[in-house]
Amino acid sequence: MNLPPSRVRIRVDQPIAPPSTNGNAILGAPGMTATAEGHWDVAPEVVFDSRDVSVFYGAKQALTGVNLGIRRGEITALIGPSGCGKTTFLRSLNRMNDSVPGFRIEGEILYHGHDIYGGNVDQVEVRRRIGMVFQKPNPFPKSIYDNVAWAPRNLGLRSGLAERVEKALRGAALWDEVKDRLKDSALGLSGGQQQRLCIARAIAIEPDVLLLDEPASALDPIATGAIEDLMHSLKGRFTIVIVTHNMQQAARVADRTAFFSLETGGEKPIGSLIEFDDTERIFGSPRDPRTRDYVTGRFG
């Protein structure tokens, strides 16, 4: 496997960084072992292991001491009030915050054992494996087909492109609606269709993880239902992390839920992780009174 990294199909046990000479780049997370075929045989396997993560924007601290493990093939929801750092945390998982002026991160986020912010990690390669869908649908001003085909083309995945596009659109439950107008502009689609197109675009390059930043908050209830059904069908094939303001949505789709809140430890409130557990536990019998107040709607 001496091809350039971007042309290699994903194997999750590969280091994100280009092969280093010291041989230390490949480190499994604790308690995980890989078989010779590259499959993990210890369940549940942790994809992201966040260790004491704090995030700063300039002098302002946005997030403090987050310890959180995200399991493979599951849907993990991040919930909490506005400004609690849940989107900051999500965007830190694929280095989308790097372009924010003054962004600084402490602690480490291990992805399959590799530090996402390690010295020789290439952020483009990180995002090639960890895809993201944004709050507002953002299709390119190109045809429906070209939107989905764009990333595979630019990553050198040109063989079987038409099949790949069809598979991605079917995967995003959009194929039947658009198969007769693939050459039409994506901007002519409805908001819900555009968002599913963005999901199709993200899964067309077969990422390992999908990060969804409030993917349904700009959509009506019917389109929201379609996106939630879609998440259920993508579960297992992809590890999904979703930020949502909508607690019912988290309860409906997520296997595990993390509750973030603003904590006034010093003089300024800082986002922190309050509780992380199975979704049923978070919404049914939360351990922390702050979680209980929030999920029952008593939060101020």
Place this chain on the structure above:
Amino acid sequence: MSREAQPVGAGDRPRAYDPAAPLTATGNLRRRQIFSKLTEFAATGAAFAAIAVLVIVVYTVIARGAGAISWDFITKSAPEGVAPALVGSAIIVGIGTLIAAPIGVLIALYLTQYAGGRAAGFVSMTMDVMNGLPAIIVGVFVFTFLVDTNGTVGLGQAGWIGGVALSIIMVPLIARGTQGVLRLIPKSQSEAADALGVARWRTVLSVILPSALGGILTVTILSIARAAGETAPLLLISSNASVDQVSINPFEAMANGPVRIYQLSEEANPAGFSEAWGLSLLFISFILFASLGARAMVARSKRKISS
């Protein structure tokens, strides 16, 4: 109970106005309204004065130049026509565009995609200063470095050197204009591309530039219109040229529109004046149509990006 007798709030002082009075402007408000009307009138007048100047210029050029225009005037060399100047201008401006367009677009990409806030501010300011540079100074600069036989390189007059001088005038126009077009492209577009694990230069080539292409063309046409009329640099760089025959060799001095207009109006020959007006009419028509066409294209590409 009458209105005046009702309580009027804290302190129980009477209001400064009578709420029941008719709602017309009186006293101080009336004076302010009159001043406001005068200001509006002056501003409107200034705007129409500018339009009037353009109309008068265009009318004068048409009135005095239309008579000179004929097929021979456009296609023949001196003394009947001005073909060498038209061809020379096209080649000189073409060379300038070939140099300036790529550099200008790259500067705009740097400003919008790569530069930090401080660097972008500095480069933008430099572009604005360059844009304000008098054309004669650009001319003297290029003359000293490339043309003057006592100078650094000393190549003598040549059409391509005229293109270099015009490119210095065009670069800031193209850079700033393209920057404006690229700013219209929503940040969510490059964010979407970033999140797909595609390298930035591929995003620039296949998402950002295609979206901006119409706008970039427009900006380039506007800068061509501006450069085509620049006289000062070419007087120094490409003025000692034959007007008797068409030349397409950019390595010698080439006749060109602005310099030809200048020469014809300096000649002690009434026929020359009329030719100068005719050539002026050709240039002013080109500039007007290029500008109008370019603006229509801007409107179209804006709709395309934002829809």
